[in-house]
Amino acid sequence: MSSLRAKIQDVFNEPACEQNRGKDAKARKEGCSKPLTPGAAAGGCAFDGAKIVLQPITDVAHLIHAPLACEGNSWDNRGAASSGPTLWRTSFTTDLTELDVVMGQGERKLFKGIREINEAYGPPAIFVYPTCVTALIGDDIEAVCKRAAEKFGLPVVPVNAPGFVGSKNLGNKLAGEALLDHVIGTAEPDDAGPYDINILGEFNLSGEFWLVKPLLDRLGIRVRACIPGDARYLDIASAHRARAAMVVCSTALINLARKMEQRWDIPFFEGSFYGITDTSEALRQISQLLVKKGADPEILGRTEALIADEEAIAWKKLAAYRPRLEGKRVLLNTGGVKSWSVVHALMEIGIEIVGTSVKKSTVGDKERIKQILKDDNHMFEQMTPRELYAMLSEQKADIMLSGGRTQFIALKAKTPWLDINQERQHPYAGYDGMVELVRQIDLAIHNPIWRQVREPAPWDCQPAVREELPSTKSENATLHVVQEFAGTTADDFGEC
Structure with missing residues (x-):
């Protein structure tokens, strides 16, 4: 537990986090997250956050060392997509019982579980996740994983992020630490080149990264590792040979990006693939970083030509929606990178933003919102369900974009709603993704059902x-x- 405590302290003092740099030494020790309100939903524990980051590694077996409920509550809670292996969709757990805990059989059962997975599936690696129960009873996960790796001849990676140590966001960062300690740098690629990049914090929700990767392919840029969306173990193991990196969600893996820059001199920037302008800017910055690392400067010209072609096509498609959506009011109840990137994307076609949540946004995210909206009057740290309902029922917004947790507030207020979080069914990244997002907003707002449900009932x-x-x-x-x-x-x- 002492090593885990040191790791958590290291994450809390993350120097690449602008919010941390603005605190004194005492405040940094308390971590990034605000204290939780008793009785309020915490948004997920550290184990949940670690599983979110690592489970989309598609060819790895993910073994939960815990009672059955821990795996049942966390399995497949992200709509990430795979272009190949499906092993990550299989649920593995040691299913500890009270008798196992009392008799001290946890470590023996874990070793047996690793052996059975290796024999039945032969994965390139097995990730082992302790939870609150197994961490509290003192099972030595690292020792078991080390012994199993020696015995079976495959990487067995301990992911020390039991739920009680902190929030989901802390679990995201601890997952990044596990990759740094046990995975990245353990394999040497034989095809490293000057146009290799890493994409960090991209989850390939609904396959949306597949709308961006063809753009990079056309520029001759190879994604050495996308962490974690549609990733393979060996890709991540050789990610240290990339020349540059883009961080899509800084609150999740900023520590991973910074330490990879320190260890392997891989420069990074934070960007977004949501919206036409932000997608173009991300492509430019990727090309510029590669040139600084020795790539041929001619890639800059090819990037501008690609951007000009794709923007012209996208704007032509969006022109059909502008008369129907211009002036429509949107309430955005999300956070992180979407709090500013989606705002920018929607304003590009004339949609008015009446409010955007910044609960999970960094200081940099908030500054971007201020620059886009020209003020901070439309930013809210947290809005209670009662306040959301009041705003929507008074028709101060024509549609709400949020996650599944608040959809029923919008439905009760008889207001159109669109899911833009992890459960979404449509990809919204890149130029084509922006067109799809606008199309879905148009379909939701102009659905005739809303006119019908707002009419008085016959009774x-x-x-x-x-x-x-x-x-x-x-x-x-x-x-x-x-x-x-x-x-x-x-x-x-x-x-x-």
Whole structure:
């Protein structure tokens, strides 16, 4: 536990984090996240955060050393996509019981689980995740993994991020530390070149990175490793031979980017593939970093030619949506890189931003929002469900873009809603992704169902009875009621 404590302290003092640099030494020791409110949803534990970062490595077996519920609560909680292996979709757990804990059988059961996975699947590596239970009872995960690696001749990587050590974001960073300690630099590629890059913090949700990779391919730029989206173990193991890196979500893997720059001289920048302007700028910065690292400067001209062609195509497609969406008001309830990149993307076609959440955004993210929106009046740190509902029910926004947790607030307020977080069904990255995002917003706002659900329900309208019903309870009374309402129209009912 002492090594884990030192690792956590190192992550808390992350010098590449602008928010940390602005704190004094005492404040840095308390970490990046705000203290959790008792009874409030924490947004995921450290184990959940580590699993999110590492599970999209598609050819690796992910073994959870814990009771069954830990794996059941975290499995497949991201819509990442794979172009090949499907092993990452298989759930592995040691399924500890009370008897295993009392009798001290945890380590023995873990070793047995590693052996069974190796024999049945033969993966290139196995990642082992302890959780709160196994960390508290003191199972020596690192020793078991080391012994299993020697016995079976394959990498067995301990991911020390039990849930109780902190938040989901801390787990993201601890996952990056595990890759640095046990994976990156363990394999030497035989095809390293001057146009190799790493993409960090890209999860390939709904396969959206596949909309960006063809652009890089056309420029002759090879993605040595995309961490973690659609990744392979050997790609990550040889990621130290890339010439440059782009960080898509700084709050998740900024420590990984900084330490790779320190160890292997891989410069990085933070960018976004959301929106036409930001995609173009990301391509430019990638090319510029490669030239600084020795690539032929002619790539800069080819990059500008590609950008000009792709922007012209995208703007032509978006022109059809501008008359239908210009002036529409959007409430953006997300965070991180999407808090500013999606804002910029939507404003490019004339959509008005009435508010954007900055709960999970860095200082740099907030500064970008201020530059885009020209003020900070539309930024909110946290908005309660009651406040969200009030804003939407008063029709201050035409649509809300958020994650699945707040969709029912929008539906209750009879307001269109679109998922832009990890459960989304459509890819929104790159030029084609921007067109798809606008298309989905257009479909949601102009769906005729919203006009229908906003109309008063029939049972809220009182009928205008034209004559008194019979007072006698005879068989003719039912017949009289049927005759009374036969052939009536909407005009026969009173106002709602």
